[in-house]
Amino acid sequence: MRVASWNVNSIKARLPNVLDWLGKVQPDVLLMQEIKCQDGDFPALEFESLGYKAVAHGQKSYNGVAVVSRLPIQAARPVLPKLQDSDPDDPQARYLEVEINGVILGNLYLPNGNPRPGDKYTYKLEWMQRLHKHAAKLLQGDMPFLLAGDYNICPTDRDLYDPAGWAEDALCYPDSRKAYRAILNLGLTESWRALHPNIQDYTFWDYQAGAWFKNHGLRIDHFLLSPALADRLQSCEIDRAPRGLEKASDHTPIVCMIGD
């Protein structure tokens, strides 16, 4: 099963690019983040014409996640559980979990968290606690799973072009990295780094200041695999090509090959 993740930065603005890429790369499943539309406005028919069924969990203007799959989607759960039942519901559409081929795929758009400190950073850390708790629960179950998407976490100083300049940013700040490592330390495998221990690459380049041209990027999109799924991991590659096209998203796709 070939599974890809891509923060598309608006599915309406990116539809031709995404459809072209699907036709070329032919993943079985694509997890998308920042679709920036409500469920009813998601262009499901265009994906169906390529043989992909779509499930969207969106909201007006911001955020939003969606899964398209050419394998049957056996279940879909558009919610990351709260820490406490008494906590208020999260109005932001950032998580959509599906079951495909006996695998749970959690598609996530983790909060950016800037400016830090502040309410947005507090929300980021709370959201990561929720993800941590949910990962621990999934590990107690029988199904292999992955948690993939835009983590808005740059795991180490090797994962960006200018560590000193970004040290205080919510993507790199020690508390952010610590919360991310705590999730990994439950026993999950970050697929790209596991297979590429010694190279530097990125998944995001800002639109501004010639960041793409200068290769000023960050690696913030990740696949975290449960132990059973990590055993089946065959490859994981960042596909830079879409970032260089016209009307590109500021993120580029990452693709995992999972054996049967």
Place this chain on the structure above:
DNA sequence: ATGCCTAGCGAGGCTAGA
């Protein structure tokens, strides 16, 4: 170092992203 881009909303210049 961040708003030099880009997108949404909606109709002018805000918010948001990383």
